[in-house]
Amino acid sequence: MSDWRKEWRNAWRKAWWRPRFVVNAALLILFALVPLYSALAGDPFAMTLFSRIVIMAIAALSLNLIMGFGGMVSFGHAAYLGIGGYAVGILAKEGIGSGFVQWPVAVAASAFYALVVGALSLRTRGVYFIMITLAFAQMVYYVASGLDRYGGDDGLTIYHRSQFGAFTLNNATVFYYLCFGVLLAGIYLVWRIVNSRFGLVIQGARSNEPRMRAIGFPTFRYRLACFVIAGALCGLAGALLANQTSFISPAMMHWTRSGDLIVMAVLGGMQAMFGPLIGATTFLLLEQALSHVTDYPDLVLGPLLLIVAIYVNGGIDGLLGGARRG
Amino acid sequence: MAEALLEIESLTKRFGGVVASDTISLALFRGELHALIGPNGAGKTTLIGQLTGEIKPDSGRIRFDAYDVTALPVHRRSQLGLARSFQIASLFPEFTALDNVALAVQAHAGHSFRFWRAARREPELREPARDALARVGLVHRAEVRVTDLSHGERRQLEIAMALATRPRMLLLDEPMAGMGPEESARLVETLRQLKGTLTILLVEHDMDAVFALADRITVMVYGRIIASDDPAAIRADAAVREAYLGEQDEVRDEGVHG
Amino acid sequence: MLYFLEQFLNGIQLGMLLFLLAAGLTLIFGIMDLVNLAHGSLYMLGAYFAATFAAWTGSFVLGAVLAIAAALLAGMVLEVVAIRRLYGRNHLDHVLGTFGLLLFFNELVRLVWGPAGMTLSLPSEMLTAVQILPGLYYPAYRLVIIAATLAVALLLYVLVMRTRLGMLIRAGASNREMVGALGVNIKLLYTLVFGLGAALAGFAGLMQAPILTVQIGMGENILIPAFVVVVIGGIGSIRGAFVAALLVGVIDTIGRAFLPDLLHQYLSTNAADTLAPALSSMSIYLLMALVLVARPEGLFPAARR
Numbered sequence: 001m002s003d004w005r006k007e008w009r010n011a012w013r014k015a016w017w018r019p020r021f022v023v024n025a026a027l028l029i030l031f032a033l034v035p036l037y038s039a040l041a042g043d044p045f046a047m048t049l050f051s052r053i054v055i056m057a058i059a060a061l062s063l064n065l066i067m068g069f070g071g072m073v074s075f076g077h078a079a080y081l082g083i084g085g086y087a088v089g090i091l092a093k094e095g096i097g098s099g100f101v102q103w104p105v106a107v108a109a110s111a112f113y114a115l116v117v118g119a120l121s122l123r124t125r126g127v128y129f130i131m132i133t134l135a136f137a138q139m140v141y142y143v144a145s146g147l148d149r150y151g152g153d154d155g156l157t158i159y160h161r162s163q164f165g166a167f168t169l170n171n172a173t174v175f176y177y178l179c180f181g182v183l184l185a186g187i188y189l190v191w192r193i194v195n196s197r198f199g200l201v202i203q204g205a206r207s208n209e210p211r212m213r214a215i216g217f218p219t220f221r222y223r224l225a226c227f228v229i230a231g232a233l234c235g236l237a238g239a240l241l242a243n244q245t246s247f248i249s250p251a252m253m254h255w256t257r258s259g260d261l262i263v264m265a266v267l268g269g270m271q272a273m274f275g276p277l278i279g280a281t282t283f284l285l286l287e288q289a290l291s292h293v294t295d296y297p298d299l300v301l302g303p304l305l306l307i308v309a310i311y312v313n314g315g316i317d318g319l320l321g322g323a324r325r326g
Numbered sequence: 327m328a329e330a331l332l333e334i335e336s337l338t339k340r341f342g343g344v345v346a347s348d349t350i351s352l353a354l355f356r357g358e359l360h361a362l363i364g365p366n367g368a369g370k371t372t373l374i375g376q377l378t379g380e381i382k383p384d385s386g387r388i389r390f391d392a393y394d395v396t397a398l399p400v401h402r403r404s405q406l407g408l409a410r411s412f413q414i415a416s417l418f419p420e421f422t423a424l425d426n427v428a429l430a431v432q433a434h435a436g437h438s439f440r441f442w443r444a445a446r447r448e449p450e451l452r453e454p455a456r457d458a459l460a461r462v463g464l465v466h467r468a469e470v471r472v473t474d475l476s477h478g479e480r481r482q483l484e485i486a487m488a489l490a491t492r493p494r495m496l497l498l499d500e501p502m503a504g505m506g507p508e509e510s511a512r513l514v515e516t517l518r519q520l521k522g523t524l525t526i527l528l529v530e531h532d533m534d535a536v537f538a539l540a541d542r543i544t545v546m547v548y549g550r551i552i553a554s555d556d557p558a559a560i561r562a563d564a565a566v567r568e569a570y571l572g573e574q575d576e577v578r579d580e581g582v583h584g
Numbered sequence: 585m586l587y588f589l590e591q592f593l594n595g596i597q598l599g600m601l602l603f604l605l606a607a608g609l610t611l612i613f614g615i616m617d618l619v620n621l622a623h624g625s626l627y628m629l630g631a632y633f634a635a636t637f638a639a640w641t642g643s644f645v646l647g648a649v650l651a652i653a654a655a656l657l658a659g660m661v662l663e664v665v666a667i668r669r670l671y672g673r674n675h676l677d678h679v680l681g682t683f684g685l686l687l688f689f690n691e692l693v694r695l696v697w698g699p700a701g702m703t704l705s706l707p708s709e710m711l712t713a714v715q716i717l718p719g720l721y722y723p724a725y726r727l728v729i730i731a732a733t734l735a736v737a738l739l740l741y742v743l744v745m746r747t748r749l750g751m752l753i754r755a756g757a758s759n760r761e762m763v764g765a766l767g768v769n770i771k772l773l774y775t776l777v778f779g780l781g782a783a784l785a786g787f788a789g790l791m792q793a794p795i796l797t798v799q800i801g802m803g804e805n806i807l808i809p810a811f812v813v814v815v816i817g818g819i820g821s822i823r824g825a826f827v828a829a830l831l832v833g834v835i836d837t838i839g840r841a842f843l844p845d846l847l848h849q850y851l852s853t854n855a856a857d858t859l860a861p862a863l864s865s866m867s868i869y870l871l872m873a874l875v876l877v878a879r880p881e882g883l884f885p886a887a888r889r
Contacts, residue, residue, distance in 0.1 A: 073676050120873055124880050127619055127675055131815045132876060135869040138808060139862075146862040197438040197445040204429050207418040214378065214416070215491055216404030216433035225439070255808070259621075259683045266680055296695050302688025309681030310669045 019320040024274045027281065031180060035173045047172050048244075053284050054179045055240045060264040060276035061186050062233035067262070068270030069194050070226050071206030075130045075258050076117070076137025080110040080231045082144060082253030084238020089248035090150055092158045099162030099169075103239050110235025111228050113140070118227035122220060134255055144250040155249025162243055169243055179240055183277070186233060191273050193229070202226050267308060269317025278316050331356045331495055331525045332377070337386035339372055346372040347383065348549040354495070359517065359526045361536045364546035365570055370529045371413060373546070374497050377527075378410050379403050391494070404433065409493035411484040413500045413529075417472045423483050424468040427455040430490035458490040459483075462516055478509040485516070495525040502532045514538055537561070545570060586720045591841040592834060597726050599833025600733035604788035605810035606817065606825040607740060608781025614820025615756040615777055618667065619675050621682035623785055623810070624803020625689035626662075630655045630786025631793040631802065632693060635702040644707050644794075651790045652783055659782020663775045671774070690800050701799035704790070729791050736787065737826060744822060753777060809836070812868050816875045818882030828883060832868050839867035 031050065038047040059081055066072040087106035096102065117136045121129055150156045161169040169175045193199050204212045205219045212219050242248050251257070260283065268279025286304075290297035312319065330353040339347040346369040354360050362370050375381035377388060379400040388396045395403055418426050428451045432438060435450060445451060459465040462482040467475065475483065481501055488496055498517075502510045514535050520526065521539070530536050536543065537557050544554040547569045553560055560566055605627060612618050633654045638647025662685075670681050706725055713721040744750035752773055756763045764770045789802075796802075813832050817824025844860035851859070875883065 067676070073679065075679065120877065124876055127613065127819065128815055128876065128880065128882075130619065130675060130679065131811050132872065134808065135812060135872055139866050139869050142865040143862040146859065148857065192444075193441050195444045195446065196442055197432055197440040197448075197451075199441075200425075200429060200432065200445050201438045204418055204421075207420060208416055210380070210400075211412075211416045211418065212429075212433075213400040214380075214404060214410060214412075215430045215487060216401050217438070218399075218401045222438065256804075259679075262676070263680060263683070266676065296691045298687040298691035299695065302684040302686070302691065305684025305687070306666060306681045309673070309677045309684065 020272075020274075020317060023278070023320055027274065027277060035176055038173075044172065047176050049284070049288065051172075051176050051179055051244050052241075053280050054176070054183050055237050055244060056261070056264065056284060057277040057280035058179075058183050058186050058240070059234050059237040060261050060268070060280050061183070061190060062230040062237065063261050064265040064268075064270055064276050065190055065193070065233070066226055066230045067265055068275065069199065069206065070202045070223060072122070072223065072227065073130050073262070074133040074227075074230075075255065075262065076133035076135070077230075077234060077261050078253045078255070078257035079117075079137035079140045080114065080234035081238040081241060081257065082140055082248075082250070083110045083113055084235035085242035085248045085252050086144060086150070086238075087235070088162060088239045088242040089156050089158050092160065092162075093150060093156060097160050097163050099164045102162050103236065106239035107232045107235045110238065111232040114228045114231025115224070117231075118224045122223050122227065134258070137253060137255060137258055141250050141253050141255075144253065151249060153250060155247055155251070158242060158246045158248065161246065162239070175243065179244070182236065182240065187273050187277070194273075198222065198225070263305060267312075267315050269315030269320075271314065272317035275315055275317045282316065329356060330354060331391055332527075333387075333389040334373075334377070335387040335389070337373070337376060337388065338384050339369075339376060339381065340384055345549045347376065347386075349386070350546075350549075350551060352544060352551065352554065354525055354527060356525055357522050358541040359521050359528060359539050361540035361543045362527060362529045362546060363531070363533075363536060363543060363570065367548075368546040369549040370546055371499055372549075374410060374499050374527075374529065377497060378408065401433075404491060404493075407492070407494035408497070409488040409491045409495070410497040411481075411488045411499060411501055413503065415477075415480040415484050417480060417483060417487075419472045422469050422471050423459060423464060423475065423479075423486075424452065424455055426472060426483060427458050427486050427490045428452055430487040431455050431458075434491050455490060458486040461489060461519075462486045463512055478505045481505060482509075482513070485513070489520075493524065495527070496520070498526065498528045498530075500529055500531065502530060502535060510535060586717075587841075588838075589717070589720055590722065591837055593722055593726070593730075595834035595837035596830060597729050597833070598837055599830040600730055600737075601788045601792055602806070602810055602813050602833055603737060603826055603829035604733055604784045604791075605806060606813040606829050607737075607822050608784040609810055610814045610817065610820055610822060610825045611753065611777055612781050613814065615753060616671055616774055618670060619678040619682065620667075620781075621679060621807070622662075622685035622689065623781065624805075624807035625686055626655055626659055626782040626785040626803075627789035627806065628689065628693060628800070628803040629658055630789030631704070631798040632697055632702060633786065634790035634793055635704040635798050636697075638704055644704070644710075647704075648790050652787050655786025655789075656779050656783040658786075660775050660779035662782070663778035667778060668771070668774065686803070689803075693800050699800065701797065704793040704798055706794045723795075725794060732791065733788075736784070740784075740822060749773075749776070809868060812872045814882075816872050816882055818885035821882070821884040824882055824884030832871065835871055836864075836868050840864040843867070 031054065034050045035047055038044055059077070062080075063074065063077045066074060084106035087109050088102045091102045091105060117133065121132045121136070124132055145153050161175070169178065194203070201212070201217055201219070201222045204217070205223055209219055238252070241252065264279035264283050265276055266279070267282055268275035268277065287297065287301065290300055294300070332354040334350055334352045337347050337350040338345070350373060362373070364370055372381060376383045379395075379398060383396065386396070387394060390403070390406060390408060393406070395406065418429065425446070428446070431451050431454045432445065456465055456468065459468055462485050464479060464482050464486060467479060472480065472483070481504070485498070485501060502513055505513065510532060517526065517528070517539055528536070528539065540557055542555065543557055543560045545552050545560065545566050552569060553563050553566050555563070605623065609620060609623055612620050612623075630651055634647050634651035637650040638644050641647055641650070666681070666685065670678050710725040710728060712724050714724045714727060716722050744753055752763060752768055756773065763773070809832060813825060813828045816832065817826070817828030843864045844856065847856040847860050847863070
């Protein structure tokens with residue numbers, strides 16, 4: 001890169017008003033104010049839409065932990081959304097409406113499945129890893145489709161949102177802020193993990209796994225642990241999603257859903273904590289906007305993804321001065 | 327008589343029709359700097375690969391400090407104190423030099439299931455890393471990203487990383503390849519200072535360095551050891567000259583320091 | 585027993601279709617190191633082209649030939665316009681980019697041909713059932729599929745093993761840089777390979793059209809089993825793709841045919857009803873998991889790079 005461009009980029013990065021900081025802060029403020037807007041403008045749909053964005057951002061955040069920082073490209077991450085959602089849905093149908101039971105079960109079930117999938121898949125690399133994680137997600141999809149008691153292909157309605165003692169989630173504003181709180185907590189948690197000893201092992205393993213083993217790290221167990229953490233967090237997102245839509249169906253874990261999550265993570269910028277939020281917001285709002293404008297939104301969305309894949313290195317965060325992918 | 331830290335017994339490895347290691351037997355004594363030389367394709371890197379565990383031998387045994395490590399995986403051997411530097415620098419490119427070495431320190435500082443504290447601010451990791459960098463003369467470049475380091479600096483970083491794991495034995499695979507004369511001289515000095523505190527197996531083509539540092543030299547050709555002795559004997563050995571040293575212009579009886 | 589044989593033949597037929605897709609995929613993986621999620625779209629286009637051309641010309645065979653040509657062309661154009669910009673990138677970029685193409689093609693087909701899907705009818709001779717064994721009648725067309733794809737497999741074998749182009753393909757599969765260094769026009773080679781893969785996929789699409797479907801999204805349903813075949817067979821290996829495809833085709837078909845009854849024998853009706861569809865669909869993934877545990881690089885991996 002020529003000198004003046006290098007200097008420009010450094011200045012762009014170091015300015016106190018640097019774009020990344022501004023955009024991230026603006027985004028947070030925007031999201032915090034959505035319920036206010038919703039109330040003032042009389043537009044409840046806005047809160048529904050943004051709840052969904054927040055929840056998908058949590059899911060994308062969990063994927064980014066293993067994918068962006070760990071280099072594990074999982075094409076089956078939507079499975080955990082499904083498992084978490086189905087945990088809530090199944091328990092609700094069986095009469096257990098307490099969130100104190102549903103949500104831990106959702107997280108535990110997702111963590112367990114991630115443990116199994118990870119133990120079998122993490123011995124493979126590259127394309128094989130992508131395919132085998134996809135296959136494991138398909139398995140869950142088929143099992144869910146076969147569960148006639150819980151709606152099979154058509155899905156199952158959840159009549160009551162999770163209850164926490166006397167506290168219910170029926171109020172849309174309360175639910176929204178709960179999701180937002182989980183997202184913020186999730187971002188903070190991921191930030192701490194990534195910069196901890198554990199996180200450095202994960203990043204090192206992404207960067208040069210043979211070298212990590214040569215200096216003495218048993219990389220497998222760390223990557224497996226990371227995979228499980230990501231699965232658990234995504235399971236929580238699944239529980240939130242089931243509550244938000246009051247509906248569960250196998251479509252939650254269709255592989256195109258996993259594809260969407262990958263898109264959100266990459267679009268936002270995989271090396272950034274706020275990347276998944278940026279990506280989820282951009283992708284879902286774009287999807288909404290395009291479907292208003294045309295009957296054939298994917299004619300625009302498809303090529304857009306291709307262009308991002310070819311030209312945008314480091315996602316939107318990269319454009320704002322963040323780290324670029326190697 | 328110094329005891330053997332590393333014993334290699336009849337190690338054999340074939341790749342298709344090529345015999346990379348042909349019943350190799352060798353003992354490395356504690357504290358010695360043992361050089362392994364030979365023409366390209368002699369099987370030196372394959373031997374190192376089998377010592378570290380990256381390559382599985384077809385037959386034979388490897389004993390490290392009397393402990394049979396032949397079946398031990400790579401990371402376990404590192405934990406036992408066997409460190410290597412790579413012929414083609416294998417580093418963590420997006421990280422700084424200090425980060426790279428600190429990771430090596432971290433690998434030997436207990437388990438890494440710590441999720442909260444920022445590892446880059448842990449003195450237990452950063453200080454030993456700085457020391458290792460200082461030993462190879464790279465501490466002034468600690469905060470530089472690997473991608474911005476010169477080729478010679480990366481080779482030095484390789485060594486710093488190996489040292490940071492506090493090894494008992496160091497396997498160096500052509501550390502001076504591609505280095506200029508000043509860098510080579512500095513590395514020779516570093517190795518000279520390490521002699522005695524560590525056991526070192528040095529694979530090299532730079533004969534000046536080899537004869538300056540080695541306590542013993544082993545010569546490999548086509549997967550077999552054709553000679554293993556002290557430097558003077560090797561220099562005088564006719565078979566060695568014919569097979570290998572004869573091609574090396576730099577080696578002259580009177581000109582080599584050591 | 586006869587039922588078993590019939591299902592076995594169905595499995596072979598499915599396997600052959602999978603082979604056509606997997607062969608293209610494995611070539612594209614092996615030589616260009618590209619993960620191509622849009623491969624199913626080319627399969628879909630083959631079916632739609634065939635249905636359209638057959639309707640225009642009134643002839644199934646003519647429609648088929650034109651469709652293959654169109655698929656070949658479409659593949660090569662796609663490669664030049666979009667795919668080649670993804671070479672050398674990491675697999676994530678491939679996944680993202682080709683995923684976008686997959687979405688695009690589904691929408692494009694919906695725009696051009698409408699959401700309803702199409703039909704492709706066969707000439708009457710192919711509709712009869714042929715007696716292969718005493719008491720076993722098998723549809724003639726399914727036999728045609730097996731025969732035709734075997735012929736294509738043979739042609740592919742000849743192409744890859746006995747021609748100069750094939751030699752370049754094999755060399756490229758095991759050492760990409762070397763082939764470039766030899767001064768071969770790599771760009772052209774890649775375009776041809778991609779086009780070949782597209783033609784194979786299109787051929788598979790049109791062959792199955794009369795008995796299965798011509799509709800949007802049909803590519804996705806077969807794409808994943810095709811990837812499973814590639815993974816089991818070993819990336820870059822056509823022989824591996826052939827063996828794995830037959831294995832997967834037979835196991836999937838026999839599984840779906842016999843597993844529900846088997847389960848009903850040993851489990852309660854409810855449990856069997858719930859598990860049967862899931863397990864039948866899962867059989868090929870279980871197979872893949874088993875293979876990968878034993879041989880992480882597949883059954884016949886192409887030479888190491």
